[in-house]
Amino acid sequence: MRSDAPAPLSLRLAATGGLLFLHLPILLIFLYAFTTEERSYQFPPPGLTLQWFAVTWNRPDVWQALGLSVKVATVSTVLALILGTLTAAAVSRARFFGRETVSLLVILPIALPGIVTGIALRSAFNLADIPYSTLTIILGHATFCIVVVYNNAVARFRRLSGGMIEASYDLGANAFQTFRHVILPNIGTALMAGGMLAFALSFDEVIVTTFTAGQQQTLPIWMLEELVRPRQRPVTNVVAMVVVLATFLPILGAYYLTRDGAETAGGGK
Numbered sequence: 001m002r003s004d005a006p007a008p009l010s011l012r013l014a015a016t017g018g019l020l021f022l023h024l025p026i027l028l029i030f031l032y033a034f035t036t037e038e039r040s041y042q043f044p045p046p047g048l049t050l051q052w053f054a055v056t057w058n059r060p061d062v063w064q065a066l067g068l069s070v071k072v073a074t075v076s077t078v079l080a081l082i083l084g085t086l087t088a089a090a091v092s093r094a095r096f097f098g099r100e101t102v103s104l105l106v107i108l109p110i111a112l113p114g115i116v117t118g119i120a121l122r123s124a125f126n127l128a129d130i131p132y133s134t135l136t137i138i139l140g141h142a143t144f145c146i147v148v149v150y151n152n153a154v155a156r157f158r159r160l161s162g163g164m165i166e167a168s169y170d171l172g173a174n175a176f177q178t179f180r181h182v183i184l185p186n187i188g189t190a191l192m193a194g195g196m197l198a199f200a201l202s203f204d205e206v207i208v209t210t211f212t213a214g215q216q217q218t219l220p221i222w223m224l225e226e227l228v229r230p231r232q233r234p235v236t237n238v239v240a241m242v243v244v245l246a247t248f249l250p251i252l253g254a255y256y257l258t259r260d261g262a263e264t265a266g267g268g269k
Contacts, residue, residue, distance in 0.1 A: 132214025
């Protein structure tokens with residue numbers, strides 16, 4: 001069969017069915033954000049309205065949860081960029097005993113079930129007598145945010161020629177100048193992609209946050225509690241739209257930054 005031949009009809013139908021199965025529930029969330037019905041889900045909706053966007057805008061609990069989510073995601077991403085880049089540089093540019101073990105340990109948190117990571121972090125915080133706060137949420141999120149930054153950075157570091165760095169030193173550049181003018185331009189898009197993915201993962205994380213947040217509520221935790229004890233269900237759907245857009249846009253940006261296929265953007269998540 002020629003590589004440019006059209007796919008069989010059955011294969012195209014199967015692909016279409018798979019995409020609908022994945023994304024139709026998201027479209028339903030968007031639809032019910034406009035429904036006039038407050039308490040139940042009827043299909044089709046009895047009517048459409050924009051009133052719930054105004055109601056959501058005036059809910060202080062939504063703004064408080066959103067502010068905490070943005071703060072946690074931002075700080076976690078910055079920590080992940082620093083630690084993930086340094087670890088990637090060490091693993092890819094240096095030879096030392098246990099290098100592969102270090103690489104495995106860095107990737108391990110994203111491979112483990114979130115509930116295992118959450119229980120482990122909660123136990124560690126209890127043993128260290130660390131009170132639950134924004135800091136504990138950030139530390140919990142940083143454990144898996146580092147992974148996506150590391151995966152992108154290490155792939156790009158392995159493509160970076162060591163001769164370019166040696167040439168920079170030979171021409172009189174110091175370590176900071178070499179990083180700024182040689183290394184950073186070559187790994188910049190990979191770091192940006194990793195940072196976008198780290199922000200998106202942190203922003204919509206639920207399981208680890210449940211074990212590390214204490215009494216605080218990030219936006220996904222707020223949504224979870226609103227679903228259990230609903231007051232105004234369409235408000236939850238409006239917030240869900242915000243979460244979808246806030247996570248989709250960074251992921252889309254990361255895809256375009258790494259779509260040449262030379263390095264991984266998702267890193268197994």
